[in-house]
Structures are given as structure tokens and as C-alpha cells.
Amino acid sequence: MDVSLVITIHDRIELYDLMKFYESKNVTPVVTMLGRGTATEKQLHLLGLEAMQKALIAGVISGKEIPDFFKDAKREFMIDIPGNGIMMAVPLKSVSGGKTLAYMTNQREMNKEVPKMEFNYELIIIIANSGHIDDVMDVARTAGADGGTAIHAKGTGAKLSNKFFGVSLAEEKEVIFIVETKAKKAAIMKAVAEQMGPATPAGAICFTLPVSEIAGLRMLED
Numbered sequence: 563m564d565v566s567l568v569i570t571i572h573d574r575i576e577l578y579d580l581m582k583f584y585e586s587k588n589v590t591p592v593v594t595m596l597g598r599g600t601a602t603e604k605q606l607h608l609l610g611l612e613a614m615q616k617a618l619i620a621g622v623i624s625g626k627e628i629p630d631f632f633k634d635a636k637r638e639f640m641i642d643i644p645g646n647g648i649m650m651a652v653p654l655k656s657v658s659g660g661k662t663l664a665y666m667t668n669q670r671e672m673n674k675e676v677p678k679m680e681f682n683y684e685l686i687i688i689i690a691n692s693g694h695i696d697d698v699m700d701v702a703r704t705a706g707a708d709g710g711t712a713i714h715a716k717g718t719g720a721k722l723s724n725k726f727f728g729v730s731l732a733e734e735k736e737v738i739f740i741v742e743t744k745a746k747k748a749a750i751m752k753a754v755a756e757q758m759g760p761a762t763p764a765g766a767i768c769f770t771l772p773v774s775e776i777a778g779l780r781m782l783e784d
Contacts, residue, residue: 564625565654565667566774569618569685571597571711571739572639572647577617583638587631588668589621597713600699600738616711618739622654622666628775641778648778650741652685652771681772684747685739688754689715692734694764698754702740705753710740741773 568589570580574596584591595618623631628651636642641649657666686707690698695712702710715735742750751768758764 563654563656565622565657566625566628566651567592567620567654568623568628568631568649568651569620570635570641570647570649571616571618572641574615574617576639576647577619580617580619580639583635584619584621587623587627587634589623589627589631590666590668591619591621592666593618593620595619595713597711597739600695600710600712618711618713623651624667624671632775632777636777644778646778648741649776650683650685650773651775653679653774679772679774681774682744683741683773683776684744684770685741685773686710686747686750686768686770688738688740688766688768690736690738690758690764690766692736694758694766695736695738697764698736698738698758698766701753701757702738702750705750706746707740707742707750710738713737713739741776 572580577594581591581594597616597618599616632649632651635649639647641647686702688698688702688710692714699707699710713736715737740750747770751770754766754768758766760767
């Protein structure tokens with residue numbers, strides 16, 4: 563199944579226009595979340611910027627639609643310019659049921675064959691206890707991460723944490739999204755696991771998803 567979830571992270575003030583853009587491409591936004599950038603106060607001060615509120619939007623498209631979708635997004639939102647947002651395509655392995663797929667794809671015809679893909683980038687997802695974004699990002703940056711976007715969430719496994727880790731984890735969570743090259747992924751995950759893992763106050767766990775297409779990381783693309 564040649565289907566991907568296209569995720570865009572941009573300034574929150576662009577959310578309405580992003581939703582309209584997705585809809586104009588016949589792509590139904592299936593996820594919309596609000597978040598914030600993870601740049602430190604020192605970094606923002608040096609750049610003369612204020613902390614930016616972010617929005618994350620995601621929708622499902624076929625592999626053949628990705629090139630035009632990205633090309634038009636770059637032209638309309640200038641996403642290929644560093645600091646102007648990021649867009650990525652994450653391949654989906656399976657979807658639960660034909661009706662679900664039809665809903666997510668607006669009943670567009672999808673290629674059932676899975677093409678061979680090379681994944682040069684990874685989406686690192688870190689789930690940590692609330693209040694530990696800066697600590698986690700400091701560790702991730704030391705290991706080579708350039709930045710990320712954090713979204714507030716609520717955990718559901720706090721009661722089980724004592725059984726597996728011997729610690730009590732908070733129910734309030736922060737989900738941090740970091741896109742990096744495959745070469746940097748292992749070092750970042752190792753550092754977070756060792757210094758901010760489940761047995762620490764941050765209680766962080768992390769995993770990755772492959773990224774088949776990306777825009778907005780000019781330094782990585784170069």
C-alpha cells in the first residue's frame with residue numbers, strides 16, 4: 563500500500579491556511595494539534611525572536627501525489643526556507659479496514675503496491691513527563707539534535723509505571739517531535755534513554771518513524 567501520512571509543523575497563525583491547502587489537494591486533515599517550538603530563550607534572544615506557537619497538521623495521501631503536494635507547499639508557504647516550518651511524509655504500513663482508508667483518503671484510488679524507499683531521515687518522537695521539555699531537549703541537542711516541536715498530552719499508563727520501572731510517572735505528558743538524519747538518530751535516542759529515561763524524573767521514552775520525503779530542513783538536505 564503506497565500511502566503516507568504527510569505531517570506539517572508550522573507557525574500557529576498559518577493553521578487555517580494550511581487546512582485550506584490540504585483540503586484544496588483533496589486531503590482530509592485527520593490530525594490537528596497545537597504546540598510550541600523548543601528553542602531556548604538564549605537562542606531566541608540571539609536571533610531577536612520571540613517564542614513561536616506551533617501547529618501540527620497531518621493528512622493521508624498516495625505516494626504519487628507527494629511530489630506535487632510538496633512542490634506546491636514550498637511555493638505557497640515557503641517551507642523549504644529554514645525556520646519556515648517543516649513538512650514530512652511518513653509511510654503507513656497498514657490501515658484498519660477499507661472504510662477507514664476511504665475516509666482518510668477521500669475515496670481516492672491508492673496504489674496497492676509498496677514501492678522501494680530509501681529513508682535518509684527519521685522522525686524521533688519523545689514522550690516525557692510534563693515540565694521536562696527543556697531538560698530533554700538539552701540532552702538531545704548535546705547529542706546532535708537541531709531542534710524540535712513539543713505538544714502537551716495526557717498519558718494513560720502512569721499506574722503501570724511502578725510495575726515496570728519502580729517509579730511513579732506523571733499523567734501530564736509532553737510529546738516532542740524531532741526530525742534528524744539517520745546518522746544522528748542513534749546517538750540522540752541513546753542520550754535521551756540514558757539521561758532522561760523512564761527511571762528518571764523526566765520519564766522519557768522515545769521511538770522513531772521513517773521519513774520518505776522532507777522539506778524545511780535545508781541544512782540537512784544539503
